[in-house]
Amino acid sequence: MPNILVVEDSPTMRQLIGFAMKRIAGSKVIEATDGVDALKKLSSEKVDIILADINMPVMDGLKLVSLVRGSPIYKDIPVIMITTEGAEEDRKRALAIGANAYLPKPIQTQELIKLVNGFIGK
Amino acid sequence: MERETSIGKKADEFLQMFKKGEEFTQDLLKENERLRFKLAQLEEAVERSGDEAKIRLYEERIKITEDELNSLKERFRQVEEENKDFAAKYVEVEDENNNLANLYVASYQLHSTxxxxxxxxxxxxxxxxxxxxxxxxxxxxxxxxxxxxxxxxxxxxxxxxxxxxxxxxxxxxxxxxxxxxxxxxxxxxxxxxxxxxxxxxxxxxxxxxxxxxxxxxxxxxxxxxxxxxxxxxxxxxxxxxxxxxxxxxxxxxxxxxxxxxxxxxxxxxxxxxx
The missing domain is CATH 3.30.450.40 (GAF domain)
Incomplete structure (x- = not known):
């Protein structure tokens, strides 16, 4: 039963990703509106994978990834970046910081489900 | 003298009978030989005809098996085609599902406030x-x-x-x-x-x-x-x-x-x- 943390400031995208993740059997979606909110959720819930936007208020997705990778507790949690930034240098930067995968918007839900399944071993 | 003549006559008769018996035995032996030969021929013929029947049977079986194989090959091809159709339909349904999710979320959000x-x-x-x-x-x-x-x-x-x-x-x-x-x-x-x-x-x-x-x-x-x-x-x-x-x-x-x-x-x- 994977717990999926969706970090997005857009309610539209949170709902859309949540919809897609419901198709992964037994999954539970935890929502966070920015990086700081995500860190709070990480401390209170067991998380198996993080799906994070890059451009968010308060704390962006890249800062969140670097903090997660620097934490001895959360460092092994896979992170998929979902973002409007589609340039190759943005992708390389996110992967260099520690993101496991990079998915530019607008997303194809099948592609996202496949990626998540790959990381949670389904 | 008369007695000797009678014994000689009987001996001749016996000899004649023995010769006839010998001839008869010879005839029987020949007939036996002929019949053995005939039997051997018949047995060979029966055996040969048995092989042909088996060959015919095997040929028929091969033909049936070949027909079944061809039928299975055709069915396999049909199933493969059906699989391709199902795969294409699955992709279509997935796309449609994706589209409907997008439309639902957009509509839901627009009317949420x-x-x-x-x-x-x-x-x-x-x-x-x-x-x-x-x-x-x-x-x-x-x-x-x-x-x-x-x-x-x-x-x-x-x-x-x-x-x-x-x-x-x-x-x-x-x-x-x-x-x-x-x-x-x-x-x-x-x-x-x-x-x-x-x-x-x-x-x-x-x-x-x-x-x-x-x-x-x-x-x-x-x-x-x-x-x-x-x-x-x-x-x-x-x-x-x-x-x-x-x-x-x-x-x-x-x-x-x-x-x-x-x-x-x-x-x-x-x-x-x-």
Whole structure:
């Protein structure tokens, strides 16, 4: 039963990703509106994978990834970046910081489900 | 002497009989030999005819097996074709599912609030996240001046989007005629953005009444072309965004009026100070 943390400031995208993740059997979606909110959720819930936007208020997705990778507790949690930034240098930067995968918007839900399944071993 | 003659006669008779017996035995032996030969021939013939029957039987079995093999091969080919059809249908259903999810979420979000600014933010979110536009503006018709006024933008400053006269240029014409505009050169026009020349213009309509337009100037770098779901989303935005914007505006206005009236009533109810 994977717990999926969706970090997005857009309610539209949170709902859309949540919809897609419901198709992964037994999954539970935890929502966070920015990086700081995500860190709070990480401390209170067991998380198996993080799906994070890059451009968010308060704390962006890249800062969140670097903090997660620097934490001895959360460092092994896979992170998929979902973002409007589609340039190759943005992708390389996110992967260099520690993101496991990079998915530019607008997303194809099948592609996202496949990626998540790959990381949670389904 | 007579006796000797009689014995000699009997001996001759015996000898004759013995010879006849010998001949008979010889005949029997020959007949036996002939019959043995005949039997051997018959046995060989029976055996040979048995092999042929077996060969015929095996040949028939081979033919049946070959027919079954061909039938199975044909069935396998048919199943393979069916599998391909199912795979293609599965992809179609998945795409449709994806499209419906996008449309549902967009529609749900648009009608989730009566706050005008919130509705506007949701319209912008849908255009960025679900369609993949980079720079765009939402312009609404100002009835008094008959102009399209920018009320929300993304990737471009609101000050850089000029007011447009109803019926003028691409934006004004789309608003006047109520028809969506798609540039022939749909591909990203990054670097050469002109607020007067959007690549897409979607009129926001309540039935046939246009209340504004969404003008898209450029797409995200990874967005190469519009897909079927994008056109569905444009249709949805044309109707649902218009309704959501219109009703939220009316609600905001009525709320403001209600507050004013309430304040006035409160003022009237107040006892005059002496």
């Amino acid at each position: 009566l706050d005008f600014n919130e509705v506007l933010r949701i319209v912008l979110e849908i255009v960025i996240n679900l369609i993949g536009a980079e720079k765009f503006a939402v312009l609404l018709i100002e009835e008094k001046t008959n102009e399209l006024i920018p009320v929300g933008t993304e990737g471009i400053s609101i000050a850089d989007v000029p007011k447009v006269k109803f019926g003028e240029g691409i934006v004004g014409t789309a608003a006047k005629e109520g028809e969506s505009y798609f540039s022939e050169n749909m591909h990203n026009n990054r670097g050469s953005i002109s607020a007067e020349n959007p690549i897409v213009c979607i009129p926001l309509k309540i039935k046939e009444h246009v209340i504004g337009v969404i003008a898209i100037y450029s797409l995200l770098i990874q967005k190469e072309k519009f897909s079927n779901v994008d056109y569905e989303l444009f249709n949805l935005l044309a109707g649902h965004a218009a309704t959501a914007i219109f009703s939220s505006r009316l609600y905001t206005q009525s709320e403001r009026k209600l507050t004013t009236i309430q304040s006035f009533l409160d003022m009237l109810k107040e006892k005059p100070r002496r």
